[in-house]
Amino acid sequence: MNKYKVLLTHPLPADWLASVSGEVDWVVGPDNCMGISPEVKACLPEVDGILSFLCDRISGEHLATAGKLKVISNYAAGTDNIDLAACSRQGIAVGNTPGALTDATADLTLALMLTLLRQLPQAAEAARKGDWKMWYASRWLGEGLRGAKLGIVGMGKIGSEVARRASGFGMEIIYTGRNPKPEIESELSARYAKLQELLAVCDIVTLHAPLTQETHHLINETTLKLMKPNSILINTARGAEVETSALVRALKEGWIKAAGLDVTDPEPLPPDHPLYAFSNCLILPHIGSATISARRKMAEMACANLMAGLRGEALTHCANPEYKEQLK
Ligand code: DGY
Numbered sequence: 001m002n003k004y005k006v007l008l009t010h011p012l013p014a015d016w017l018a019s020v021s022g023e024v025d026w027v028v029g030p031d032n033c034m035g036i037s038p039e040v041k042a043c044l045p046e047v048d049g050i051l052s053f054l055c056d057r058i059s060g061e062h063l064a065t066a067g068k069l070k071v072i073s074n075y076a077a078g079t080d081n082i083d084l085a086a087c088s089r090q091g092i093a094v095g096n097t098p099g100a101l102t103d104a105t106a107d108l109t110l111a112l113m114l115t116l117l118r119q120l121p122q123a124a125e126a127a128r129k130g131d132w133k134m135w136y137a138s139r140w141l142g143e144g145l146r147g148a149k150l151g152i153v154g155m156g157k158i159g160s161e162v163a164r165r166a167s168g169f170g171m172e173i174i175y176t177g178r179n180p181k182p183e184i185e186s187e188l189s190a191r192y193a194k195l196q197e198l199l200a201v202c203d204i205v206t207l208h209a210p211l212t213q214e215t216h217h218l219i220n221e222t223t224l225k226l227m228k229p230n231s232i233l234i235n236t237a238r239g240a241e242v243e244t245s246a247l248v249r250a251l252k253e254g255w256i257k258a259a260g261l262d263v264t265d266p267e268p269l270p271p272d273h274p275l276y277a278f279s280n281c282l283i284l285p286h287i288g289s290a291t292i293s294a295r296r297k298m299a300e301m302a303c304a305n306l307m308a309g310l311r312g313e314a315l316t317h318c319a320n321p322e323y324k325e326q327l328k
Helices: 013-022 036-041 060-066 083-088 102-117 120-128 157-168 182-188 194-203 221-226 242-253 292-310 321-327
Strands: 004-008 024-028 049-052 072-075 091-097 149-153 172-176 204-207 232-235 256-263 281-283
Touching: 013 292, 024 036, 049 292, 060 072, 060 083, 060 102, 072 292, 083 091, 083 321, 091 292, 091 321, 102 120, 102 157, 102 204, 102 232, 102 256, 102 281, 102 292, 149 157, 149 194, 157 172, 157 182, 172 194, 194 221, 221 242
Parallel strands: 004 024, 004 049, 049 072, 072 091, 149 172, 149 204, 204 232, 232 256, 256 281
Antiparallel strands: none
16 A cells, blocks of 8 residues: 655654554654754655644745645644645645644643742742752742632633633633624623733733734733733733743833733744743743643644645644635
């Protein structure tokens, strides 16, 4: 049987791919390398499919050389790394993995809030350094979640799970997005507000919208200045939703109290970046979906999308359904 030739842009554990490996000849790109490497680029004309990572920017220029390509299966829920319009024009299906990482990312969002509010890194570092001589009544004092106002920007799958968790902690939920979500409001007594109002009243603001032209730099100098000086910004969505230079100024000049970032712009954030200088800015290397079960589920969904696209069948999760127009 002829196998499909598929580019896996970076390695994944073999057992996560085992269900399809009998039908696929993998061409595997390098580890520890951001984006499409020259070797990977060189094999684009030969491949029937691509299993890509969110750090691979796949542009119209790449697609122009990929004459046999039928499907790009992104190992992520977000597809902002792929030129979807160019894929549709070429009749290439793009798959993604929504839902697989919802719980993992919502959990991490709460972890960032608690870590910042309770100063966990500072307290742990003090203990490690031997700066723990007694039980202190007034050191490493933080704040609790009960009664705090949480502003959720984007009440989709992840935003809703954050809301459920936050509601369990006794937080007051205010949210914004394209449209109000009556079902969430009746389930959790959450309230819809315009972004400006949400920023002005919330103690913690957390981003869960996809990266689009509308959400690019949604958090900028103007919007950061609307936030309360004692408030915290959390971003587990996409780095470019926050204008990094404005955030640096916000932290330096005290427009907000702290930031917890699982995503940054650029990504990875270089080790000498000014954001690392702030002890009130917690930066993680994009680990929102990094639980074993989420990453396995993502692999399962990505493989299913890949095989459907290779066989010319409908993808279970397709980010550009209009690609079919080109195949008629
Ligand atoms: C995604 O899948 O879009 C996430 O950012 C991965 O962590």
